[in-house]
Amino acid sequence: MAIDKNARYLESHEYAKPEGELMVIGISDHAQAELGDVVFVELPNVGKELDKGVVFGTIESVKAASDLYMPISGKVVEVNEEVKNDPSLVNKDCYGSGWLIKVAPTKLSEFESLLDAESYGTSIGEV
Amino acid sequence: MPINYPTGAIEEHLITRRGVGLFDIDHMGQIEIAGEAAETFVSHMISAKVSDLVAPMARYSLLLNEKGGIIDDLFVYRLPNSWWIVVNASNRAVDLEWFRSKAPTNVSIIDRSDDTYMIAVQGPRAIELLDKISNTPVSPIPRFCWANISIEGIPILFGRTGYTGEDGGELFFPAKKAIELWEYLLECGESFGIETKPIGLAARDSLRFEAGLPLHGHEIGIDINPIEAGFKWACDFEKEFIGKEALLSIIEQGISRKLVGIEVFGGVAREGYEVATADGVIIGRCVAGMYCPTVKKYAANAFVNPNYAKIGTNLSVIIRGQPRSAEVIKRPFYVPVYRR
Numbered sequence: 001m002a003i004d005k006n007a008r009y010l011e012s013h014e015y016a017k018p019e020g021e022l023m024v025i026g027i028s029d030h031a032q033a034e035l036g037d038v039v040f041v042e043l044p045n046v047g048k049e050l051d052k053g054v055v056f057g058t059i060e061s062v063k064a065a066s067d068l069y070m071p072i073s074g075k076v077v078e079v080n081e082e083v084k085n086d087p088s089l090v091n092k093d094c095y096g097s098g099w100l101i102k103v104a105p106t107k108l109s110e111f112e113s114l115l116d117a118e119s120y121g122t123s124i125g126e127v
Numbered sequence: 128m129p130i131n132y133p134t135g136a137i138e139e140h141l142i143t144r145r146g147v148g149l150f151d152i153d154h155m156g157q158i159e160i161a162g163e164a165a166e167t168f169v170s171h172m173i174s175a176k177v178s179d180l181v182a183p184m185a186r187y188s189l190l191l192n193e194k195g196g197i198i199d200d201l202f203v204y205r206l207p208n209s210w211w212i213v214v215n216a217s218n219r220a221v222d223l224e225w226f227r228s229k230a231p232t233n234v235s236i237i238d239r240s241d242d243t244y245m246i247a248v249q250g251p252r253a254i255e256l257l258d259k260i261s262n263t264p265v266s267p268i269p270r271f272c273w274a275n276i277s278i279e280g281i282p283i284l285f286g287r288t289g290y291t292g293e294d295g296g297e298l299f300f301p302a303k304k305a306i307e308l309w310e311y312l313l314e315c316g317e318s319f320g321i322e323t324k325p326i327g328l329a330a331r332d333s334l335r336f337e338a339g340l341p342l343h344g345h346e347i348g349i350d351i352n353p354i355e356a357g358f359k360w361a362c363d364f365e366k367e368f369i370g371k372e373a374l375l376s377i378i379e380q381g382i383s384r385k386l387v388g389i390e391v392f393g394g395v396a397r398e399g400y401e402v403a404t405a406d407g408v409i410i411g412r413c414v415a416g417m418y419c420p421t422v423k424k425y426a427a428n429a430f431v432n433p434n435y436a437k438i439g440t441n442l443s444v445i446i447r448g449q450p451r452s453a454e455v456i457k458r459p460f461y462v463p464v465y466r467r
Binding site for chain 2: 036037039040042058060062063065088091
């Protein structure tokens, strides 16, 4: 499974990845593989302020529905409309075109407390 | 049978709608009924008309209890000297016990499940593939009929039947030849340039769901009667059969719920989710729901108050506490090719 080294992770498999002043949020390759084919994503509206750890949306695969948790506090500045129309992008390119939302972080220090690529790899049993 | 192969559930679904899907469905049960009084017995036990069923015909039917509850659904193949009944894996033991408990001494009930392997070959190019490798072409065999064929010397009972809404067939053959035939079918698909892939359980479910075919435990079940589930057509009221009296009384009294198809906007409705009116009054419950890859809709099957069963009725489905708008739509969502 691919683990993007520029991103940091929650144990629940969401990632946050710096992009300029913003943080891109999505789910890991391991998560998309476990979920199977993604068929629906529900994401918050632009402007919504969300704290780390809260549910920001839902992702539904052929198998099940899962909550999405904020890896970092911030205000939503962009939502991936393409992924809403074609949820399979999450399976095809979870770190790229399959991103979910972009936020302006309000507590940047939280980023450091997330799992780095190596620790996340260990947590999912990959060395 | 895995939930999906590495291909992925949605792609497997789409392959079956454009090429050939192979289904490893050895879990299905096969029961052979023979003996002097077999026809009378089978006719009494199952809901469908049997008297006009001659070899090489096959037919869909229900197995009902005295209350009209659906013990199982099945396909019955009229063989020259016996009746070959294909039942759901999860009900095999119950069905066998039911048949045995009702059988007179001059009827034999034989469980053929362990010796028989079953592979379904389904899709718009399935018949083309089988024609190339069968000792005798399968294309002349009409829908819902069967024939004895052989592939690579393996004797096969071929039924022009299936559970996907596509053309194709189901192959019954000796269990010890399973791997050999499975691999041969995949190889032949490749060498003839006919896209052929193994299909998992998730796609099997979405294919049957889209095509309006029931799954026991969902659209039909022991606590569901054929009238509310829309299967009156599978019951022959010209004859006597177990459950008939109950059904007549249900028809007379009217049904309290009805199976409908609904399109859901803004989420995936799954089994158990409540269905409400546009004003929020609960009027039913989903028995199955998913994304339909061919028609590209989020849909569900639900039992609802019959007053809300009309096509075009605006409803809502409660998805994790949130009402999402929904509309009653025509079933099946994807019309099977053999019904067009």
